[in-house]
Amino acid sequence: MKFSKFWIPFVMLSAAGAVDGTVSNAAAADPQVDIKTSQGTIRLELYAAKAPKSVENFLQYVKEGHYNGTVFHRVIKNFMIQGGGFDKDMRQKPTRGQIKNESTNGLLNDIGTVAMARTSVRDSATSQFFINTKNNDFLNYSGETPQGHGYAVFGKVVSGMDIVMKIDGSPTGPGDVPREQVVIESISLVEGKK
Amino acid sequence: MQRALFISDLHLTGERPASNEAFFAFLEEAVPGADALYILGDLFEFWVGDDDLADPLNAIVAGFLATTAQHGTPVYVMHGNRDFLVADAFCKAAGAQLLADPTVVDLFGTRTLLMHGDTLCTDDTAYQDWRRLCRGKDWQEGFLAAPLESRRAQMLELRSRSEQDKRAKPPVIMDVNAAAVRDALHDHDCTRLIHGHTHRPGHHLVEVAARPCERWVLQDWYGRGGYLEATASGLRQVTLPAA
Numbered sequence: 001m002k003f004s005k006f007w008i009p010f011v012m013l014s015a016a017g018a019v020d021g022t023v024s025n026a027a028a029a030d031p032q033v034d035i036k037t038s039q040g041t042i043r044l045e046l047y048a049a050k051a052p053k054s055v056e057n058f059l060q061y062v063k064e065g066h067y068n069g070t071v072f073h074r075v076i077k078n079f080m081i082q083g084g085g086f087d088k089d090m091r092q093k094p095t096r097g098q099i100k101n102e103s104t105n106g107l108l109n110d111i112g113t114v115a116m117a118r119t120s121v122r123d124s125a126t127s128q129f130f131i132n133t134k135n136n137d138f139l140n141y142s143g144e145t146p147q148g149h150g151y152a153v154f155g156k157v158v159s160g161m162d163i164v165m166k167i168d169g170s171p172t173g174p175g176d177v178p179r180e181q182v183v184i185e186s187i188s189l190v191e192g193k194k
Numbered sequence: 195m196q197r198a199l200f201i202s203d204l205h206l207t208g209e210r211p212a213s214n215e216a217f218f219a220f221l222e223e224a225v226p227g228a229d230a231l232y233i234l235g236d237l238f239e240f241w242v243g244d245d246d247l248a249d250p251l252n253a254i255v256a257g258f259l260a261t262t263a264q265h266g267t268p269v270y271v272m273h274g275n276r277d278f279l280v281a282d283a284f285c286k287a288a289g290a291q292l293l294a295d296p297t298v299v300d301l302f303g304t305r306t307l308l309m310h311g312d313t314l315c316t317d318d319t320a321y322q323d324w325r326r327l328c329r330g331k332d333w334q335e336g337f338l339a340a341p342l343e344s345r346r347a348q349m350l351e352l353r354s355r356s357e358q359d360k361r362a363k364p365p366v367i368m369d370v371n372a373a374a375v376r377d378a379l380h381d382h383d384c385t386r387l388i389h390g391h392t393h394r395p396g397h398h399l400v401e402v403a404a405r406p407c408e409r410w411v412l413q414d415w416y417g418r419g420g421y422l423e424a425t426a427s428g429l430r431q432v433t434l435p436a437a
Contacts, residue, residue: 031250048250049287052257056218059250100222189250 031055032158032190033062037072038183039167042131042160043190044114050105051154054116054125057099058154061127062187066093072167072182074130074175081167082117082130083184090177095126103150109139112161115151122149131157133168198230198301200422202310202390203414205276207239208251216419216434221258224421224434228267234390234412235274235295235310240353242345243338244283256287263289272297274391275312275321276353278329279338298382301424307384311391311411314370314378318363369394375409376402388412388422395420395431 030049035042048055061067061084070093072083086092101116101123109115109132116125130151132139141150157164171179206214225231238252247253263269269290273280285292296309315321327333337345360368369392379387379400385407387400395413399406410429413420420433 031248031253046250047257048253049257049260052254052261053218055250055257056254059254 030155031059033059033187034190035067035160035187036185037163037167038181038185040160040163042163043158044155045158046155047105047107047153050107051102051152053099054102054152054154057096057125058116058129059189060096062189065186066095066127067184067187070184071178072184073177075167075170075172075178075182076176077168077172078134079136080130080132080134081164081182082128083182085117085126085128088181088183093127098124098126101125101149102152102154103141105152107153109136109151109153111135112157112164113153114155114157115139115153118151120146125152129154131164133165196302196426197228198232198424199225199228200232200234200308200388200410200412200424201415201419202234202272202274202412203236203393204233204419205236205239205415206251206255208249209239210416213415213419214251214255216415217255218258220419220421220434221262224432225262225267226265231262231267231269232293232308232388233269233271233290234308234388235272235312236276236390237271237274238277238280240349241277241279241284242342242349243279244281245342246346247284247287248342252284253287256284259288259290272308272310274310275325279334296378296382298384301386302426304386305382305384306386306388307378307382309378309387309389311370311389314374314389315368315392316371316374317367320359368392370409372400375400379407386410390414397429397431 031046033044033046035044046055046058067084069087070084071086071088072081073086073090074082101118107113111132111134114129114131117128117130118125139151142148167182170182173179204213204217206217247256259269269288270293271280271285271290272293272295280292293308295313296307299306299308312321312325375387379385379402385405387409390412392411393414394411396411398409400409401407410422412422413431413433418434418436420431422429422431
């Protein structure tokens with residue numbers, strides 16, 4: 001605990017002898033969501049502590065039902081699978097405002113992690129996310145340069161990675177769009193984790 | 195510039211997303227650069243134990259506070275009458291330090307007493323009886339032994355009864371007792387008191403043993419939210435713009 005010379009706090013014990021904060025129980029696990037896809041269910045654990053803005057934004061879209069009926073529209077083998085922005089007719093769904101990039105949170109774009117997609121503008125993420133299917137070091141924050149801003153990791157796959165890799169390996173056409181559409185039927189909070 | 199910020203009574207809950215958004219915006223926009231952020235109680239609408247970090251909103255709040263602390267603004271949290279079970283695991287997740295109620299700080303040379311404010315409402319004897327019970331180790335250990343969902347249900351029931359009781363109580367007994375305020379300032383040798391709890395924001399002059407003292411009451415975040423800012427020039431209350 002550090003204080004500048006202007007702050008001199010004293011802890012004064014309350015006269016009633018009431019116990020303050022000495023009884024506690026263990027902290028619980030991070031929130032989890034299930035991505036129900038046409039290929040199976042992928043469960044994500046979300047790192048609210050390290051990426052609060054991204055998790056808050058993502059869960060808001062989950063609550064709004066935004067992701068229901070969207071697709072994994074961009075799949076590049078041994079790189080990542082990306083979705084949450086386009087519907088089954090490949091129309092972009094309207095989103096809320098852009099959020100700050102939390103790529104400096106120390107989390108790495110390793111295989112199985114989920115991160116916010118964005119344009120080349122640093123703080124341009126809205127609803128789209130991607131799951132890394134390889135350790136993508138070059139997506140990590142590396143410095144205050146246009147190429148170094150990185151992509152904010154906000155969770156990881158805890159089950160269904162086989163489904164992620166199945167999607168990753170599926171045939172794609174122009175624009176890296178899967179030839180057989182992979183639909184996100186719904187994303188919902190896991191019971192007991194809310 | 196040296197700057198400290200004081201807030202209280204946010205009562206964050208999934209039922210009021212606007213307040214949550216206002217708080218996150220406050221942390222991102224108003225707090226950076228401040229030397230300290232003091233949260234003087236009732237950050238949460240209720241808190242049933244640190245395993246309530248399982249609620250995504252609670253985890254997100256902890257994350258935002260941790261980011262604030264990481265960016266150089268120490269975060270201090272005090273128990274309120276709703277979130278008195280906030281403990282070590284939350285503080286660790288939030289990068290925050292738990293302050294006792296009351297705590298004395300030196301604000302630019304003025305000894306300042308920081309309290310949530312509920313202990314000053316001495317006319318509300320029913321509440322003071324409840325407080326003595328629920329701040330006791332036995333009660334807390336018994337409560338925390340129940341499963342999380344059961345504790346949440348119990349707390350919702352308590353909150354509902356408390357809201358009903360409040361409607362039956364005359365407003366005056368739910369405000370601070372003047373003698374309790376003077377005693378607190380006198381006992382801790384302070385000339386300034388900052389507290390929340392009563393949801394009656396304001397700045398009051400108080401005379402304690404012929405010494406002029408002042409009492410600042412923080413505003414709640416049911417509406418637009420706001421904070422008290424202390425700098426070398428003095429204190430001022432800032433209400434946040436409407437969303």
